[in-house]
Amino acid sequence: MELSEKLKQLRADKKVTQEKLAELLHVSRTTISSWETGRSYPDLQMIVEISDYFEVPLDFLLREDEKMIKKLTFDTRNKRRLKSFILALVVLVIVVAGGIISIWNNQISVMNPRNVKIIKVEKVAINSRIVDGKEIGKDYKYYVFVKMNDPLHTFDMVVDGGNIYKNNDVYVDFQVKNSINIFSNLRNNKNLKKLVIHSFVGQNIVNGRKENYNIHKNIFLGGPESNKRLILDAESNK
Missing domain, CATH: 1.10.260.40 (lambda repressor-like DNA-binding domains)
Structure with missing residues (x-):
């Protein structure tokens, strides 16, 4: 059955x-x-x-x-x-x-200026000097103290900016490190970080570049494509 x-x-x-x-x-x-x-x-x-x-x-x-x-x-x-x-x-x-x-974690990216809060800026005068027989005029370098609100990135060991000079503007990029440690990133990024924007260097004038000074320029945090955050304008940067 x-x-x-x-x-x-x-x-x-x-x-x-x-x-x-x-x-x-x-x-x-x-x-x-x-x-x-x-x-x-x-x-x-x-x-x-x-x-x-x-x-x-x-x-x-x-x-x-x-x-x-x-x-x-x-x-x-x-x-x-x-x-x-x-x-x-x-x-x-x-x-x-x-x-x-x-692959993504620990790679280096460019900092997004929208994710950064500027706490203060210190301007340091660099007096005129002679390098390799060439006169370098007075300039400024800057210490920019920031906090970052970005859960997927944290500041890399390199905190020196890369200056890009374009007409009367200076754009400064900084490196950040990709990281999936979200809670650790949010905690660490609350700490004050000192970023350095370098002044005109002697090698520039040796190579024939005479206008790459910070003085009398608008200085932006970020590259030319973003220019969302102005650190200093030309009037205050004299």
């Missing part, structure tokens, strides 16, 4: 309708009907519930139904394959994500 016939007989012996059995097993009435006609089979978990409800052993339900045994075996193998595939996919995603994070 196949499972479909046994299920129909058990239900009849217990005087339970298809609707009532469907309600007890949390399935639809058409599902019960499909099981009893042999058009489909319950899964192993559902067979256990049927066994418990009718108080019959699993062996009784499964015995003599070769189609049912083959289906359960096939379903079990497919579930194992699916689990193995999902596990392999998860491992692959973790490895790839870990590699990407590892």
Whole structure:
């Protein structure tokens, strides 16, 4: 006797309708009907519930139904394959994500001036001098004290700015380090950091560049493409 016939007989012996059995097993009435006609089979978990409800052993339900045994075996193998595939996919995603994070973390980026709050600026005069027989005029260098609000970056060991001179403007970029240690970054970036904007250097005039002074210039924090934060304007930078 196949499972479909046994299920129909058990239900009849217990005087339970298809609707009532469907309600007890949390399935639809058409599902019960499909099981009893042999058009489909319950899964192993559902067979256990049927066994418990009718108080019959699993062996009784499964015995003599070769189609049912083959289906359960096939379903079990497919579930194992699916689990193995999902596990392999998860491992692959973790490895790839870990590699990407590892490559990104600790790399050097350019500081975004929007994420920086300037606390104070100290201007230091550099008097005129002679270098390699060339006269270098008076200039200024600056110490810019800042705090940064950027959870994915922190200041690198290098805190000297790279000056870019363009017409009457000076743009200064600083380096920051990529970091996924968000809470540590937010804590450390609250500390005051001293950034250095260097004055005109002797090598510039030796190389024939005469206008690369900070004095009388507008000084921006960030590169020419951002110029969002002005540290000093030309009028105050005399």
